[in-house]
Amino acid sequence: MTSIKISSDVFNKYHTNGKLRLSTGYVQEALEKQGYPGHDGVVQILKGKEDIGEQMGHGFTYRIRICDGIFQYNTLVSADIDDQIKREAEHLVEGAIIAITNLSTFSQGAGIKTSFLITGYTLLSRYHQTLSAPEVKPRSHSGNPAEHHGYRPNIVVEDVWPEAESITSEFQENMSNPPAAKMPKRESGGEASHNRVPAPEPHRSRAPPPPARRGPSNTERGVIPIAMVTPYVNNFRIHGMVSRKEDIKNIPAKNMKIFNFEITDSNGDTIRCTAFNETAESFHSTITENLSYYLSGGSVRQANKKFNNTGHDYEITLRNDSVVEAGGELLAAPKLNLKRVSLAEIAGHCGEMIDVLVIVEKMDAEATEFTSKAGKTLTKREMELIDESQALVRLTLWGDEAIKANVDDYHGKVIAFKGVIPREFNGGYSLGTGSGTRIIPVPEISGVSELYDWYTTEKPHSELKLISQTSGGMSEAPRTIAGLQEMQFGKDSDKGDYASVKAMITRINPNSALYKGCASEGCQKKVIESDGEYRCEKCNKSMNKFKWLYMMQFELSDETGQVYVTAFGDSAAKVVGKTAQEVGDLKDENLNEYNATFERLQFVPKMWRLRCKMETYNEEVRQKMTVFSVEEVNQDKYIENLKELIEQMKGIEDEGSY
Ligand SMILES: [Zn+2]
Structure with missing residues (x-):
């Protein structure tokens, strides 16, 4: 092994106060620029060269792992730097420090992270212990520039430059005249560390803690992980980066101001914080997104999961004695904490903020403008999402998000949607977006490559089930009455959940199937009869006519039990096979036929789609079931569905048999 000779040109170009200082944040910068960011980067090699030969038309020769003091990244080194490689390749070893003088990026396909290809470098030094600042542990970069966008850490990671010792001492002498600018002296290692040029093995001493970055010494005292914040912890103090800052919301009716933000610690845990009125204003003006803060004081309460998708069970309400101080720079690396719900299961989370990881199967080519009922001009863009649950769900982007969305960035790509809300309409479901929604294309989290695998290998042969608006919704496995009652089906949603059962009407009272309703268009209020007039309290009007309306209650039974359900409007008409007016006329003209009409409805098995709600x-909490629709039993389909159910139950048994 030959030793490296450093020219004074190289020294002058790359030293900082005579030392080798890593270009912290260089990996992020290169990812943002998708190539050489316009200046050289001093990085350390964590894992030495590994021959990989030529790949995919690129003449790489080596794979190394570099670290800029903050981020680590796997990198390829081009064989085109031939002469230099031949002379210096043996130096591309663990612990060496190089300056990247040219760099390009490329991607080997959708969902695969961007690769760096070094096409020019200068070897600066060998044999350094892995360098890092005491406050930050270097971590792997996901390759997604959006994750740390704009992050330019002011963190010093440096070490002595043994190969430049002779130049350093000259430099030191030159610098010794103005004492203020004296080169900082090593705190440990002393003189010995300067004599390690041809050292046979890596030196064990660590870089000195950079004095410039020391915060107030008591800042770490009493800091607890964000995950540990509960109402039972007194005087908590947390440290993290503000990962989300919202605008102040004004509620004029209540003369109230609300400010919400989220803070994420180095473990990737996030908690939502809320401040009101003056506190809202003061914190809104001091807090900056992506900067780190210590936060102490505040009331901890149960998180409202309708507005909170941090995954934390609690949230913090700031008081006027709460303290938020900037400091303790934290690696801007909140992991994407996805609480993923599969598309087939979104119905169980209606109205809640959830996260999904999906592939965009289809997307409108352009955003469309339309006028809302309130006369506002709105812009939207619809897309269809799929995942391994073989469900297909529609999602709508609004406003700027709809306009700026580029089809190439979405179509056929894995996208994480954080904070979307399942909505129900006519028994079908779609996903809504709002100000709290974050869209993360090709996130670097587990599940992405599995989803791509499914998309390329299994999806072409799978039958996707639309669970959006147009769904008639009889496709899921049927349930039983007792099952629905036992599991209190519908308890997870304010609006209730839908289920299908095969059952028959076993009791129905014709006398209470209809009522006389207000004749006004669209009004369904029961009228009060007096002196041949029909009075509607709602319309505050008396009329000489009324209309018949359905309000049926009847008993449904299957093999497992029975339940009283309610049916009205069109659903009731579907049950009876006649409109309320037709049946009402019968009641007046032919009571026997009227009674027989209801008699005939009994003991005929049908497929019932019920909306269950607590x-x-x-x-007293009771489960209420309302008829959404009814269909003839399609025996083939019913048997198919039962088979599916049996398979599912087998799965449960297998899991339970451990
Ligand atoms: Zn009315």
Whole structure:
């Protein structure tokens, strides 16, 4: 092995106060620029060269792992730097420090992270212990520039430059005249560290803690991980980066101001914080997104999961004695903490903020403008999402998000949507986006490559089930009445959940199937009869006519039990096979036929689609079931569905048999 000779030109170009200082944040910068960021980067090699030969038309020769003091990244070194490689390749070893003088990036395909290809470098030094600042542990970069966008850490990671010792001492002498600018002296290692040029093995001493970055010595005292914040922890103090800052919301009716932000610690845990009125204003003006803060004081309460998708069970309400101080620079690396819900399961989370990891199967080529009922001009863009659950769900982007979305960035790509809200319409489901939604294309998290695998290998042969608006929704496995009652089906959603059962009407009272309703268009209020007039309290009007309306209650039974359900409107008409007016006329003209009409509905098995919901009557919670639709039993389909159910149950048994 030959030793490296450093020319004074190289020294002058790359030294900082005579030392070798890593270009912290260089990996992020190169990812943002997708190539050489316009200046050389001093990085350390963590893993030495590994011959990989030629790959995919690129003449790489070596794979190394570099570290800029903050981020680590796997990097290829081009064989085109031939002469230099031949002379110096043996120096591309663990612990060496190089200056990247040219760099390009390329991607080997959708979903595969951007690769760096070094096409020019200067070897600066060998044999350094892995360098890092005491406050930051270098970590792997995901390759997604959006994750740390704009992050330019002011963190010093440096070491002595043994190969430049002779030049350093000259430099030191030159610098010794103005004492203020004296080169900082090593705190440990002393003189010995200067004599390690041809050292046979890596030196064990670590870089000195950079004095410039020391914060107030007591800042770490009493800091607890964000995950540990509960109402039972008194006087908590947390440290993290503000990962999300919202605008102040004004609620004029209540004369109230609200400010929400989220803070994420180095473990990747996030907590939502809320401040009101003056506190809202003062914190809104001091807090900057992507900067680090210590936060102490505040009331901890249960998180409202409708507005909070951090995954934390609690959130913090700031008080006027809460303290938020900037400091303790944290690696801007909040991991993407996805609480993923599969598309087939979104119905169980109606109205809640959830996260999904999906592939965009289809997307409108352009955003479309339309006028809302309130006369506002709105812009939207629809897309269809799929995932391994073989469900297909529609999602709508609004406003700027709809306009700026580029089809190439979405179509056929894995996208994480964080903070979307499943909505129900006519028994089908779609996903809504809002100000709290974050869209992360090709995120660097587990599950992405599995999803791509599924997309390329299994999806072409799978039958996707639309669970959006147009769904009639009889496709899921049927349930039983007792099952729905036992599991209190519908308890997870304010609006209720839908289920299908095969059952028959076993009791129905024709006398209470209809009522006389207000004749006004669109009004369904029951009228009060007096002196041949029909009075509607809602319309505050008396009329000489009324219309018949359905309000049926009947008993449904299957092999497992029975339940009273309610049907009205079009659903009831579908049950009876006649409109309310037709049946009402029968009641007046032919009571026998009227009664027979309801008689005939009994003991005929049908497929019922029920909406189940928990409701409170007199402080007692009861499950209410309403008929959404009814269909003839399609025996083939029913048997198919039962088979599916049996398979699912087998799965449960297998899991339970450990
Ligand atoms: Zn009315």
